Amino acid sequence: xxxxNWAVLGTxxxxxxxxxxxxxxxxxxxxxxxxxxxxxxxxxxxYGIEKVYEDLNDMFYDDNVDVIYITSPHNTHIDFIMKxxxxxxxxxxxxxxxxxxxxxxxxxxxxxxxxxxxxxxMTIYHMPLYxxxxxxxxxxxxxxxxxxxxxxxxxxxxxxxxxxxxxNLAGGAMLDIGVYAISLARCFLKSKPDNVISTVKFxxxxxxxxxxxxxxxxxxxxxxxxxxxxxxxxxRCVICGDKGYIEIMEYPRACKATIVCTETGERKEIxxxxxxxxxxxxxxxxxEEISKRSGCMLREYTKDVMEIMTDIRNxxxxxxxxxx
Numbered sequence: 001x002x003x004x005n006w007a008v009l010g011t012x013x014x015x016x017x018x019x020x021x022x023x024x025x026x027x028x029x030x031x032x033x034x035x036x037x038x039x040x041x042x043x044x045x046x047y048g049i050e051k052v053y054e055d056l057n058d059m060f061y062d063d064n065v066d067v068i069y070i071t072s073p074h075n076t077h078i079d080f081i082m083k084x085x086x087x088x089x090x091x092x093x094x095x096x097x098x099x100x101x102x103x104x105x106x107x108x109x110x111x112x113x114x115x116x117x118x119x120x121x122m123t124i125y126h127m128p129l130y131x132x133x134x135x136x137x138x139x140x141x142x143x144x145x146x147x148x149x150x151x152x153x154x155x156x157x158x159x160x161x162x163x164x165x166x167x168n169l170a171g172g173a174m175l176d177i178g179v180y181a182i183s184l185a186r187c188f189l190k191s192k193p194d195n196v197i198s199t200v201k202f203x204x205x206x207x208x209x210x211x212x213x214x215x216x217x218x219x220x221x222x223x224x225x226x227x228x229x230x231x232x233x234x235x236r237c238v239i240c241g242d243k244g245y246i247e248i249m250e251y252p253r254a255c256k257a258t259i260v261c262t263e264t265g266e267r268k269e270i271x272x273x274x275x276x277x278x279x280x281x282x283x284x285x286x287x288e289e290i291s292k293r294s295g296c297m298l299r300e301y302t303k304d305v306m307e308i309m310t311d312i313r314n315x316x317x318x319x320x321x322x323x324x
Contacts, residue, residue, distance in 0.1 A: 004090075004287055006058050007031035007051070009080060011072030014121070014279070016095055018069055019047040021279035028207055033059040035072075060087045063139060065198040067120070067286065070094060074170035077323050078103045081118065085110045090117045091294030092286050093181075097302060099320055101310040106302065117290050119235060119297035122183050123253050126281040126296075128273030133239075133246060133257060136270070137188055137289045141259065143243030148223045150251070151183040153233025158299070162204040164229055170320050173227040174309055181306045185215070185223040187240050192304040193217045200316050203229070208318060215308070253278040254261040 006022070008015045011034045019029050029049050033056030034040035046053045053059050059068060060083045068084045070093040078098050084091050097120040098104040101141060108271060111118035124130055128140065137145060154177060156164045163169045186192070193215035203209035213225040226233065239246040241262075248257045256271045273281065285296045313319070 003027065004066040004290065005030035005064050005303065006067045006069060006071045006283075007033065007062070007065045008071060009033050009041045009056060009059060012071055015043070015069070015071045017279045017281065017286050018071075019049070021042070021277070021283060023047065024277070025280060031059060031062065031065060033057075039239055041059050049122075059084065060084050060089065065089055067082050067092060067290070074099055074175050075168075075320060078107060082110060083105045085114055085118065088114060088116065088138045090286070090290050092119055092282065094121045095179045096120075096306070096309070097305065099170055099175070099322060100300075100313075101307045104306045108299070108303070109235075115226045117286070119286060119289065119299065120302045121282055122179070122298075122302065123278045123282065124187065124251070125298045125301065126285045127253060127255065127278060128281065129248075129254050129270065130184075131255060132272045134187055134269060136259075137239070137241070137246075141243070142239065142241030142245060143262075144225070145239060145241045146191075146221060147184045147240040148188060148221070148237065149240070150184055150223070150225050150237040151227075151230050151233045152177045152181050153226070153228035155232040156229050158203075158230055160203065165203050165207055165209070165317065167206050168321060170322075171205070172209070172318070173211060173229045173312060174208050174318075177229070178213075178225070178227045178309065179305060180213070180235075181225045181227065182223075182308055184211075184237055184251055186227070186301045186304055187298075189217055189221050189223065190219045191224060193221075193308060196308060196312060196315075198312050198315065200318075202318075206318070208313075210318065211312075213312065250275075258310065 031051035033053040063309045066092045196215045198213040201210040210228040214220045215223040237251045253275045259268045287296045
């Protein structure tokens with residue numbers, strides 16, 4: 001397959017990381033678009049990018065663009081996704097891929113109709129460590145998985161206007177960090193959880209500041225998750241089986257894990273991949289999916305996770321302006 005031309009929509013942290021990932025393997029992004037044109041120009045100059053759009057919407061009509069990486073706020077994703085798909089572009093979209101499961105289903109239907117790949121940029125699905133751990137678990141390394149615990153807590157400035165707490169930018173812990181915890185759990189569950197209970201504390205702006213979530217599936221596997229945006233927690237996950245458990249720290253881009261044997265207490269460290277190459281792994285898997293339709297973007301997990309998050313927010317009565 002010829003190398004694909006990538007365009008990035010947005011110039012924030014992850015857009016910079018993708019540009020750097022391209023450079024690290026001797027490639028460049030083809031184009032960049034941003035709501036503020038001067039920022040796009042600065043970004044292009046920094047990374048030697050050929051094309052800068054005066055109007056970011058021109059990206060969708062550029063015949064030289066094969067893939068668009070969308071890095072804008074959650075609530076803008078669906079409109080950009082639909083424009084890109086309508087014009088024949090494959091899409092890698094930052095998490096959370098859409099606001100809710102209705103939007104995602106609409107987008108996936110359009111992608112299927114156009115024979116295009118639409119995928120969420122969920123680092124966990126592409127880190128070599130998780131590919132290794134999923135195989136070890138499937139092979140019975142820790143026995144039958146019965147419980148998964150995942151924490152994710154950030155300490156963000158208590159400013160209701162920043163993107164983390166701003167209702168008009170689809171802020172809140174669920175869509176920003178909860179998506180990591182639920183996606184990680186889904187990788188090691190036999191089926192999607194069908195029984196979910198939760199409790200939530202809302203920020204003054206109305207978004208979810210802190211929550212506790214307990215989920216079980218038909219096989220009886222349980223997942224316990226705690227999320228917070230104004231209370232620091234370790235990004236820690238434990239996958240528990242009857243023969244042992246796996247502990248993973250800093251799990252969104254982890255490259256090592258510890259397996260502990262129940263019977264002997266023996267500890268074994270598993271190391272795969274490099275944290276710094278997270279965006280490279282995403283890019284490589286995306287291109288494989290476009291070329292081979294290998295299933296490596298784990299689309300069904302993306303759908304399951306979005307359905308879970310949507311159902312939980314519905315239970316909370318948390319709806320963003322676009323959903324009213």
